[in-house]
Amino acid sequence: MTGRPTTGEPVLEVRNLVTEFPLRTGPFRAVDGVSFELHAGRTLCVVGESGSGKSVTARSILQIVDQPGRLVEGEILLHRHRTAKGAGADDTVDLARLNPRSSAIRAIRGRDVAMIFQEPMSSLSPVHTIGDQIGESIRLHGATSRRDARRRTIDLLRQVEIPDPESAIDRYTFEYSGGMRQRAMIAMALACNPSILIADEPTTALDVTTQAEILDLIRRLQQSHGMAVMFITHDMGVVAEIADEIVVMRHGKLVERGDVFAIFERPEHAYTRMLIDAVKALDRPSRRRLAMRAAKPPGAAVLDIDGLEKVFHLSSGWFGRKRSTLKAVSDLDLRLRAGENLGVVGESGSGKTTLGRCILRVLEPSGGTIRYETRSGEAVDLTALDRAALTRIRREIRMVFQDPFASLNPRMTVQQVIGEPLLVAGLLSGRDLARRVGELLEMVGLPAASMERYPHAFSGGQRQRIGIARAIALDPKVIVADEPTSALDVSIRTQVLDLLLDLQERLDLSFVFISHDIGVIRYFCDRIAVMYKGGIVETGETETVCAAPDHAYTRSLLSAVPHPDPRVRGEKKRHRYVEQA
Amino acid sequence: MLAAFILKRLLWAIPFLFAVSIVAFALIQAPPGDYLTTFAATLAASGDVVDSERLDALRTRYGLDQPFLVQYWKWISGVLQGDFGISFEWQQPVSGLIWERMGLSVCLAVSTLLFTWALAFPIGIYSAVRKYSIGDYIVSTLGFIGLATPNFLLALVLMYIGVVHFGTDVGGLFSDRYQAAPWSWGKFVDLLTHIWVPVVILGTSATASLIRIMRANLLDELNKPYVTTARAKGLSEFRLLVKYPVRLALNPFISTIGWAFPQLISGAVITAFVLSLPTAGPLLLQALLAQDMYLAGAFILLLCCLTVVGMLVSDILLALVDPRVRYR
DSSP: OOSSOOOSSOSEEEEEEEEEEEETTEEEEEEEEEEEEEOTTOEEEEEOOTTSSHHHHHHHHTTOOOTTOEEEEEEEEEEGGGSTTOOSSOOEEEGGGSOTTSHHHHHHBTTTEEEEOSOTTTTSOTTSBHHHHHHHHHHHHSOOOHHHHHHHHHHHHHHTTOSSHHHHTTOBGGGSOHHHHHHHHHHHHHTTOOSEEEEESTTTTSOHHHHHHHHHHHHHHHHHHTOEEEEEESOHHHHHHHOSEEEEEETTEEEEEEEHHHHHHSOOSHHHHHHHHHHHHTTSOOHHHHHHHHHSOOOSEEEEEEEEEEEEEEEEOGGGOEEEEEEEEEEEEEEEETTOEEEEEOOTTSSHHHHHHHHTTSSOOSEEEEEEEOTTSOEEEGGGOOHHHHHHHTTTEEEEOSOTTTSSOTTSOHHHHHHHHHHHTTSOOHHHHHHHHHHHHHHTTSOGGGGGSOGGGSOHHHHHHHHHHHHHTTOOSEEEEESTTTTSOHHHHHHHHHHHHHHHHHHTOEEEEEESOHHHHHHHOSEEEEEETTEEEEEEEHHHHHHSOOSHHHHHHHHHSOOSOGGGTTTSOOOOOOOOO | OHHHHHHHHHHHHHHHHHHHHHHHHHHHHOSSSOHHHHHHHHHHHTTOOOOHHHHHHHHHHHTTTSOHHHHHHHHHHHHHTTOOOEETTTTEEHHHHHHHHHHHHHHHHHHHHHHHHHHHHHHHHHHHHTTTSHHHHHHHHHHHHHHHSOHHHHHHHHHHHIIIIIOOOOSSSSOGGGSSSOOOHHHHHHHHHHHHHHHHHHHHHHHHHHHHHHHHHHHHHHTSHHHHHHHHHTOOHHHHHHHTHHHHHTHHHHHHHHHHHHHHHHTTHHHHHHTTOOSHHHHHHHHHHTTOHHHHHHHHHHHHHHHHHHHHHHHHHHHHHOTTTTTO
């Protein structure tokens, strides 16, 4: 499989690693007695939900844990003699013994062990060129001239398939797209031909199609360079796609460790089973939903979008003359029936969020009509409403946002957050308001007593429940949910989706559900609309579209979704969608 | 891209300065009376009596009896030809008066700026990197004291110490014998021995606030993911610090360079009075009090030019330093 034979001997051994963060209440063990091995040419996936300590483990290896965290116990043995960099004689370094500021560990960082990070935008300096940042790595570990370093940088950019590397080298981070930034980051990591590559959620911030390309790239480079890869992720689909071995972490401890097939097919620990089941559940329609639709099929259209258009003016030229514009949504038709869940899927930049915001008139549509049937039964065009009418309509169409951390005001109590729409609408106040907020909290599965607390006291999943309680406070008809589960851990995703289904049944809701995650859409949505470059390329029953996509773009999108089964890895032929001119 | 930007800004500056000159002229004329009224009042206070005929003659000579727009036109057309008029009070061309004072002002301001930066940047970086260490606490405490002390008070204290303990003369920028002397090496050295007092006084509070800003800016940057990336490459802590977070923490400073320009004239008037510095600030104040309109008008116009130019300079610097700026 690799250029060099894979020996049974590990290149890196982590034994009983403990990393602590001193807190006021005493030391907090972010990593607690973790042991694993990395082998040349093989990929170890570290899986776990947020807060499981997987990132800290990775950073501990290079001793770049954020202040004030520090390694307290354990060994990190780097067997350099087993890598291409080794001199032949036994040359084993215990990284845990090195001072984090010593030149000894600095010589290993980037040269023997390189790392790539999650957020390709913020992980690269915004004010230095890409070439500068890659060239720096090259010159740091080898005495090369500026000219040679530049040549090597261009070569690296070509290896990671960045188009036109000669000019791309002098561009800045913000001129690169998300996928290209991650490619540049990989090029930077490869600068000194490291024997170990640590990838900390490198594809989490990317679209599925870009993710599939980056995974391909990492795999190819691993094969040609014979690197050992440690890949950190929370996505079991990605794990199934690339892992040779798996380490499952929870609360800083290693839960289970083993071969990829063993873990997926015979998980021993209950937590591992739960993780895998949660992902598999999302790969088929919710039974609950099917039962609900059988009992009560969707009714007439509540929302009928016709020829919607939204144009953004990007820059104004001399003295306000308009120069460039961006059509975020163009000529879009869409229909939402009463009691139905409509999934809108697409990559970032496809205009799905703009669509959601146009429905609520948070953004002013540039053209088209949105016909909406109000609770009282009259049909109105949302695009033509005045302020007062809009205020009334906004009580009936509500929104749930993606980021449960950013969408709740940290200085308001939960009661204030949920009660605000009621207060603004002038419906309730004082004790009645408190009682209603209590009811709403119980409806979303939180204790009514928690209304006194502030958002920071809740976990991500709980905060999203608060956001949902705020959305249903005014007893709406339609909820536009913009990626409501993408910031949540897998095990919580299904819970939140089930909660939304539950509320749908009780409150007679219809959902416009915006997501990039096909699994989530398949579970939750009756119909699906696939968006591409501001328009809808395909709509239909979710299962029909997923099983037999009509449009070439849908096919490409579906083929990029990693499947949580290591046996079918590589069976799907992935193809890139190329627009016909 | 950048050239078009500069050109555009310069073109915009023309109507702006024109409008400002009208407003400035109107403001100078706004108080009741004119220079001659003030002049007569001063003379009357010292017992002299001025006959109104002479005043009227002077008024006609200076053109003070003409309508506002005519006076303005006379002034602005002169300014466009480089003639700023004659100061009533000093009976000298305005340009001569201004340039001498401005030279010393610039000299003082630049020295103060260099002093401030040389002190504030390293200390600010230190106190951000060693956050909550004893050194940080000491520096922060000193910084707050510096921030809270009024400049003129510090000036009085330093003067007292200078006179009582060192027996030196600390007022002004020159010793008596160089006061009116032409420029020479001796005069320059004399300037150096005097200038440190106002530099320290003016620089103290600026340094203190700059330390706080630098510390806050840098603390924001220190935990950014790109710092971790750089560390993972194997850069040493010092090189990493200087190349990445410090570089980004400097951006907000560049926008403040623009504010330093108008400070050349209007800054530190009180301190300049206390130390009797021959800089532009006191002269401006005096000109305004005496309704010496050509002198005051020239100063205000200069102030506006400096503001416009200062902002332009800092915008250009920012665009050069931060590649993201140009494209937004």
